[in-house]
Amino acid sequence: MTVTDSPSRALSPEGSRNSEHTACGAVITHDLMKTFRRSSKPAVDKLNLFVPRGSVYGFLGPNGSGKTTTIRMLLGLVSPDSGSVEVLGQSVSCRTSDTLHKVGALIEGPAFHPYLSGEANLRRLDAADTGVDPRTSSTRIGHALERVGLTAAAGKTFRTYSLGMKQRLGIAAALLCERELLVLDEPTNGLDPQGTREVRSLILELAAEGVTVLLSTHLLSEVEQVCSHVGVLRAGVLQAQGPLASLRPTPQLRIVTIDTVSTVAVLDRLGIAATVNDSGSVVAAFSAENPQPPDILRSLVNEGIAVREFRIEQPNLEETFIELTGEGFDVSG
Amino acid sequence: MSAVSPLALRAPGFRLLRSELRLIVGRRRNQLGLAVLLILPIIIAFTVKATDTSEGGDFIGSISGNGMFVALAALSAALPLFLPVAVSAVSSDAIAGEAHQGTLRYLLTVPVSRARLLAVKAIAVAISCAGVTFAVALVGLVIGWILFPIGDVTLLSGTQISQGEGIARLVGVCAYMTLCLLALAAIGLFFSTLTEQPLGGSIAVIILAIVSAILNEIPQLDWLHPYLFVHHWMVFGDFFRAPVLWDNLREGALVSLGYIVVFVSAAWAHFTTKDITS
Numbered sequence: 045m046t047v048t049d050s051p052s053r054a055l056s057p058e059g060s061r062n063s064e065h066t067a068c069g070a071v072i073t074h075d076l077m078k079t080f081r082r083s084s085k086p087a088v089d090k091l092n093l094f095v096p097r098g099s100v101y102g103f104l105g106p107n108g109s110g111k112t113t114t115i116r117m118l119l120g121l122v123s124p125d126s127g128s129v130e131v132l133g134q135s136v137s138c139r140t141s142d143t144l145h146k147v148g149a150l151i152e153g154p155a156f157h158p159y160l161s162g163e164a165n166l167r168r169l170d171a172a173d174t175g176v177d178p179r180t181s182s183t184r185i186g187h188a189l190e191r192v193g194l195t196a197a198a199g200k201t202f203r204t205y206s207l208g209m210k211q212r213l214g215i216a217a218a219l220l221c222e223r224e225l226l227v228l229d230e231p232t233n234g235l236d237p238q239g240t241r242e243v244r245s246l247i248l249e250l251a252a253e254g255v256t257v258l259l260s261t262h263l264l265s266e267v268e269q270v271c272s273h274v275g276v277l278r279a280g281v282l283q284a285q286g287p288l289a290s291l292r293p294t295p296q297l298r299i300v301t302i303d304t305v306s307t308v309a310v311l312d313r314l315g316i317a318a319t320v321n322d323s324g325s326v327v328a329a330f331s332a333e334n335p336q337p338p339d340i341l342r343s344l345v346n347e348g349i350a351v352r353e354f355r356i357e358q359p360n361l362e363e364t365f366i367e368l369t370g371e372g373f374d375v376s377g
Numbered sequence: 378m379s380a381v382s383p384l385a386l387r388a389p390g391f392r393l394l395r396s397e398l399r400l401i402v403g404r405r406r407n408q409l410g411l412a413v414l415l416i417l418p419i420i421i422a423f424t425v426k427a428t429d430t431s432e433g434g435d436f437i438g439s440i441s442g443n444g445m446f447v448a449l450a451a452l453s454a455a456l457p458l459f460l461p462v463a464v465s466a467v468s469s470d471a472i473a474g475e476a477h478q479g480t481l482r483y484l485l486t487v488p489v490s491r492a493r494l495l496a497v498k499a500i501a502v503a504i505s506c507a508g509v510t511f512a513v514a515l516v517g518l519v520i521g522w523i524l525f526p527i528g529d530v531t532l533l534s535g536t537q538i539s540q541g542e543g544i545a546r547l548v549g550v551c552a553y554m555t556l557c558l559l560a561l562a563a564i565g566l567f568f569s570t571l572t573e574q575p576l577g578g579s580i581a582v583i584i585l586a587i588v589s590a591i592l593n594e595i596p597q598l599d600w601l602h603p604y605l606f607v608h609h610w611m612v613f614g615d616f617f618r619a620p621v622l623w624d625n626l627r628e629g630a631l632v633s634l635g636y637i638v639v640f641v642s643a644a645w646a647h648f649t650t651k652d653i654t655s
Contacts, residue, residue, distance in 0.1 A: 144488035155479025171392035
């Protein structure tokens with residue numbers, strides 16, 4: 045796992061490209077580069093993505109950070125300037141796209157023929173697939189529609205669908221046949237809270253069946269709820285990548301007391317390196333190896349220290365995300 | 378179609394083509410365009426019937442002698458503008474229409490190889506070109522036979538041929554016209570790979586057809602004329618000479634084939650390598 049400008053974060057060694065890793069990666073890119081014409085800066089810059097098989101990989105990044113370009117390269121829609129893409133163990137290019145049979149995708153929102161019904165749109169996509177049995181077409185379409193709760197609206201024309209229904213149809217299209225990898229670009233966009241929950245549980249359900257999910261999103265709560273792995277992109281550069289837990293900053297122990305000096309001493313004896321911060325609180329990084337909070341508190345009280353406040357703070361992913369992608373609101377060009 | 382060979386058409390390769398044709402036929406715009414084209418022979422037939430003329434060029438004068446000429450008069454009236462407009466609309470919609478809607482990225486990630494998608498689109502456009510030409514002829518034939526006599530066909534040169542041979546020559550005209558329109562469709566298909574705006578592509582094709590027709594009228598440019606795709610369009614009448622004058626028809630067919638090869642290749646070269654960002 046790679047971390048560019050925050051070496052303190054515990055992440056696994058970079059470039060773990062041994063054969064064992066290659067075998068269990070659903071998506072692997074090597075030094076992927078793409079610069080669009082009429083643009084001086086690369087949209088994607090030396091990207092080494094590693095999506096382990098069976099993972100739910102949260103692909104994070106601000107708008108315009110190159111997520112969609114990356115996804116388009118993974119699916120053979122855009123050809124990289126250099127570098128390589130491997131999806132489900134086979135390399136992907138514009139010309140050879142057979143590996144994509146096992147990949148379901150939702151790219152930059154749903155798009156269907158407006159005057160065809162939802163069902164007819166799925167039938168058209170199914171007709172285009174030479175890798176499936178036409179005789180099972182109706183069953184699979186019905187099943188996909190059912191999975192996204194669209195059975196009742198299957199016969200309505202796509203143009204009459206609400207944004208959420210369109211999104212559901214897009215997910216249904218990704219589930220038309222058995223997939224090993226799902227690439228979902230902002231799948232809950234436009235969905236109502238119930239729909240959002242349903243999609244999340246659907247993702248978890250699919251993951252439990254062994255499907256790898258690459259989830260591009262900027263909803264951090266979504267990532268925290270469903271993802272096992274995370275990659276953070278900023279201006280085309282991968283800032284960090286690895287299991288979600290590794291990206292989460294370490295919890296912080298915070299004690300408010302007058303006896304700061306003796307508190308630091310007690311904590312030191314317990315093996316916790318503490319400091320006094322600007323506001324006069326004693327703070328320390330807290331990890332699972334440290335003594336449990338009740339034990340720490342007991343030690344402090346036994347020393348006669350008056351503890352006013354004692355808490356373990358769990359910094360949320362948002363702070364990490366902002367830290368990795370920058371504060372600025374402006375879209376990086 | 379399924380009655381002909383249900384098994385072959387259910388084969389995976391044909392499913393996409395059927396879906397494609399259904400999409401073209403199902404579009405309200407295309408249905409309206411076809412309706413307008415099919416009214417043309419009916420208008421011609423009723424006008425000739427009402428005025429009872431046996432004069433006029435472009436086969437109109439021959440209608441009262443044999444109803445079959447309604448088909449030829451209608452085709453000849455539709456060829457300069459109506460048919461090119463129809464062909465330009467369908468052909469430039471092929472790729473650009475899907476790109477415009479965003480459905481192209483989903484088709485390609487199904488996956489469908491780009492060469493296959495282009496081939497299916499090209500075949501569907503070709504079938505549309507043939508379909509619309511033959512439909513105009515068929516409607517002309519039917520309305521002509523209802524309103525006017527059937528029988529031996531008197532050619533422009535005065536020679537008489539049997540009704541059967543007349544029909545065969547009409548089929549020849551339709552085939553030749555289809556080939557001419559396919560040259561235009563190939564250009565439309567190429568434009569369709571360049572843009573995400575189907576309307577833009579179709580306007581470009583029509584402009585090209587008009588410019589080409591104008592250039593064809595300028596005598597000083599006669600060295601250029603044989604290479605213009607519209608130059609040989611109107612020679613289809615040579616099918617109704619005795620004997621058939623093959624020279625111009627052969628030349629027209631070759632020029633059309635040349636355009637088809639060049640522009641389909643260009644479409645293939647561009648579409649199979651371009652970045653799909655729609």
